[in-house]
Amino acid sequence: METDNPSRKRIAFIFLDELHHIYHFISVAVELSRNHEVSILTHPAKHELLRNSIAELGGENLKIEELSTYAFRALTDKIKGRDLPRKGFWLKKNKNYIIKNFDAVVFTDYFHKYLLKAKKEGKPKLIKFQHGTPGRAYAFNKSQLDFDFQLLSGSFLYEQYKNMGLLGPHPVIVGYPKIDAVKNKKKKSFFKNKKPTILYNPHFDPEFSSWKQEGIQVLDFFYNHQDYNLIFAPHIHLFQRNKGGYSVSEIPEKYQNSENIRIDLGSIKSVDMSYLCAADIYLGDVSSQIYEFIISPRPCIFLNPKNINFSGDVFYRFWKCGEVIPSAKKLGEALAKSIADFGKYRTIQEQITAENYYTEEGSTASERAAKAIDEYLSANT
Structure with missing residues (x-):
């Protein structure tokens, strides 16, 4: 995967999770794909919601790359009834491809360790997205410090990370992109009455x-x-x-x-x-x-x-x-x-x-997140 334009970066979003992760990153991936080469790296499957979401958001430039795990692990996953590959094995299998082909990799969870250890000369940059609004202690994970760039939803999270020593070198408050990803969903009633x-x-x-x-x-x-x-x-x-x-x-x-x-x-x-x-x-x-x-x-x-x-x-x-x-x-x-x-x-x-949730007149959280990633990569890759 090569690009002749140095301003166009190669960015990967890792998706090895259940449906609820998609809306947290998909609108930002679409925004970035307007100016950069963006791929969603995932496992072989139908991925109906993923594909439909891309189409609904106008992400015709966004690529989906289905990468397999080790054959033996795929077999044992099937035997054990796992719908998803075990993330560590999948990442270990595909880490060389990822390191060679991408300037940045975006994660919505904490399974980045194999890539962190295998990075060469600071590349690819590791970017952390939330996959929900911070609630329990799980969101306040010391692994946040492994990431080169953090995208945060609002002032509360920023202040908590600051107090807990979890702010990395480049934290940016952008808002909550999931709101943009689902904004066109029409409100409907699921019952044939008007009871509460x-x-x-x-x-x-x-x-x-x-x-x-x-x-x-x-x-x-x-x-x-x-x-x-x-x-x-x-x-x-x-x-x-x-x-x-x-x-x-x-x-x-x-x-x-x-x-x-x-x-x-x-x-x-x-x-x-x-x-x-x-x-x-x-x-x-x-x-x-x-x-x-x-x-x-x-x-x-x-x-x-x-x-x-x-x-x-x-x-x-x-x-x-x-x-x-x-x-x-x-x-x-x-x-x-x-x-x-x-x-x-x-x-x-x-x-x-x-x-x-940080908000700002004249721009969406997804647009701000894409701009922040663009500016960070332009200055650091």
Whole structure:
């Protein structure tokens, strides 16, 4: 892969993850492809959402390169029922190709170590994107310091990284590109009535998730209270064997057949903000999707079945956005007063959104991110 124009850089976006990562980088990749040679390096698959997103955003110059992992690893992945290749082996297999052909490589997660060790003379530059809004401690990872360039969504993340010593040599606040990637999605209702719709979005990590202790009780509450609609759309890892580890068989069939309950365990709608836009009230625990929900301020309720002492803990900042209850037994009462009490949470939600997502008149987050990468590579490659 050669280019005769030194101002045109060769940039790779690594995509070896589930659907929810796509919207965090795709609009920036499209913007960069207007002036640079940009490829999405991924594994062999249909990649329908990836291809459709590129087409919707006008990314005809954006390339998709499907690179395989080691043949033996591909075989064992198939035997073990893995839909995705193991990232370390894939990167080890393809690192020489990547180093030889690209000026910069963009990651949305932390699987860059093989490439970090194999870099030659500072190339390629490693660029870090978020794959969501910072919530739990996972976002504050010391591996941030491995990257040459960090793209941050807002002032809150910048200040936290600064306080924790996680700012690399070139951090830039650009905003939240996912908003641009899904802006053309039309709001729709998923029920044939105008009853209040609640989105239940438990996290997948058993250490933090409300699902094991309260999930069935939540479904049962709405099954028995037909004056509400429920969208049950958990983190897509919750029912994956190698992640959350829970089984779909745990969900009784009666809930799946209830007219006022919609269950979606991992479709495109569960990651493109469709359900966030459709819901009137958010019910969750520690998923950072809450930050996307409150872009348009609305009532929130949080489940804390483990009785976590969260007061003053920055990693539970999202629980400032609504009432925190210990169990589904308190759900009826919390729902009844959630709208009436919302006034005291609106200002908090608006402040948190302003801290989370930088905005600027006249440009989008994706445009600012592409410009920042362009300027950095022009000066450093």
